[in-house]
Amino acid sequence: MAVSLWGGAGLRWIKGPGGWQEDVTQSEVIVDSIHINQVKKTIEMFLRSKQQKAYKRLYSYLSAAPVSKCSAKESVTWLQISSEGSKECHGYSTLGELLRRLHLSGSVWQQGRFKYVICLTELIVKKKLSTLSVTSRKHLFILVETLIQRVIETSERIRQMKRIVAVVFRSLMEKNYFVGSKLAWFAEVEKVRDWTSRLNQLTISPRIDLQLSIPDLPVCVQRNIIRMLDDHEDIESLSHVNKTLNHLCKESDVWRSICFNHFSKNQLEECEAVLERRRLKGSLSGNDVELTWRIKYHFMLKRFEIQETFADPLLLCKRCYTVFWRESGHPCVGNVSETTYMPIHPKQLISLL
Structure with a gap:
C-alpha cells in the first residue's frame, strides 16, 4: 500500500485499486502553525524579488546599445555618430560610448595611434570632463592610467601627460565638479595625486656606455634629426x-x-x-x-591652434557617419572606398558628441 501526503496541506492519501483516495480514518489533519507576520514577510520578499528582476531586465534593455548601432556585448570598434534619434539610428552617441566602444585603452599601446589617443584625451579632459557621467569618468580614468603606464615605459610625451593630469586635478578642485559622492571624490583625488607622484619621479637615466650618440654624428645628420622633431x-x-x-x-x-x-x-x-x-x-x-x-x-x-598630424587617426564615413579605425573597418551599405571616409581630427570628433 502506497501512502502520500500530497493533495492538500497535511492530508493523508492512500493508493488503492481504484486510484488515490483520501484516508478518512485519519482523525487529525497535520497542519503547521505559521504566524501571520511571517506569512506577510514571505509574500513581501517574493514580490520584492519579482520587482527587482523586472527592474533589472528594464535597465539592461535601456542601457544596452541599440541593435542598429551595435550590441554592448559585441566586440566592435566603431561608433555611429548621431545627435538625435531617427529611424536609422536610435538614441544618440555620447563620450561614454566613445571611450568604451572604440577601445581607446588598447589603442594606447599601438605606436601609430598613441599620439591620436593622447591628444583626444587632452581635449576631453579640458572641455568635457565636468559633463561626463560617473560611468564615463570611470572609463576616462582607466584610459589616463593606461596612458601613464605607456609614458613611464617609453618616456614619450611626458610634458603633455603632465598637462593632462594637472587639468584633471584642477577640475576636481572646482566647486561645480559633479562626482556623485564624497567618497568617489576622495578616491579620484587620491588617484590623481598618485599619477602626479609617478610622473614627477620619472627620470631618464643617463647612458653609461660608449656607443654612438647624437653629438658624435656628422653635423648634416644632426640637422636632419632636428628637422624631424615636431x-x-x-x-x-x-x-x-x-x-x-x-x-x-x-x-x-x-x-x-x-x-x-x-x-x-x-x-x-x-x-x-x-x-x-x-x-x-x-x-x-x-x-x-x-x-x-x-x-x-x-x-x-x-x-592659433597647432595642426597635429597623425599616422593612424580615427576615420569618419561620409555615408553612414560612423567613426572607426582603419584596421577594424565598419559595416557600411554599399562599396567602401578611399573617397567614402576621411580622417577626423580629435577636435572635430569632440564637437560632434
Whole structure:
C-alpha cells in the first residue's frame, strides 16, 4: 500500500485499486502553525524579488546599445555618430560610448595611434570632463592610467601627460565638479595625486656606455634629426646639450619647417602682416626686430591652434557617419572606398558628441 501526503496541506492519501483516495480514518489533519507576520514577510520578499528582476531586465534593455548601432556585448570598434534619434539610428552617441566602444585603452599601446589617443584625451579632459557621467569618468580614468603606464615605459610625451593630469586635478578642485559622492571624490583625488607622484619621479637615466650618440654624428645628420622633431619644446631642450646643437636648433630652416607643419599658409600670412605692422610702429623689442621664423612660430602658437598630424587617426564615413579605425573597418551599405571616409581630427570628433 502506497501512502502520500500530497493533495492538500497535511492530508493523508492512500493508493488503492481504484486510484488515490483520501484516508478518512485519519482523525487529525497535520497542519503547521505559521504566524501571520511571517506569512506577510514571505509574500513581501517574493514580490520584492519579482520587482527587482523586472527592474533589472528594464535597465539592461535601456542601457544596452541599440541593435542598429551595435550590441554592448559585441566586440566592435566603431561608433555611429548621431545627435538625435531617427529611424536609422536610435538614441544618440555620447563620450561614454566613445571611450568604451572604440577601445581607446588598447589603442594606447599601438605606436601609430598613441599620439591620436593622447591628444583626444587632452581635449576631453579640458572641455568635457565636468559633463561626463560617473560611468564615463570611470572609463576616462582607466584610459589616463593606461596612458601613464605607456609614458613611464617609453618616456614619450611626458610634458603633455603632465598637462593632462594637472587639468584633471584642477577640475576636481572646482566647486561645480559633479562626482556623485564624497567618497568617489576622495578616491579620484587620491588617484590623481598618485599619477602626479609617478610622473614627477620619472627620470631618464643617463647612458653609461660608449656607443654612438647624437653629438658624435656628422653635423648634416644632426640637422636632419632636428628637422624631424615636431615639438618646439623638444627643439629648445635639445639646444641646451652643447654648442653645436644650440647653433643648429637656432637655424631658420628648422623653425620654418615646424611652422609649415603646424600652421596653414593663411595663418602664416596673417602673422607676417601683424608682425610687420608692429615692427613699423616700433612696438617690437630689440631681439624681435628681425622677424625670424622662430619669432613667427611663437607668435602663431599664441594666436592659433597647432595642426597635429597623425599616422593612424580615427576615420569618419561620409555615408553612414560612423567613426572607426582603419584596421577594424565598419559595416557600411554599399562599396567602401578611399573617397567614402576621411580622417577626423580629435577636435572635430569632440564637437560632434
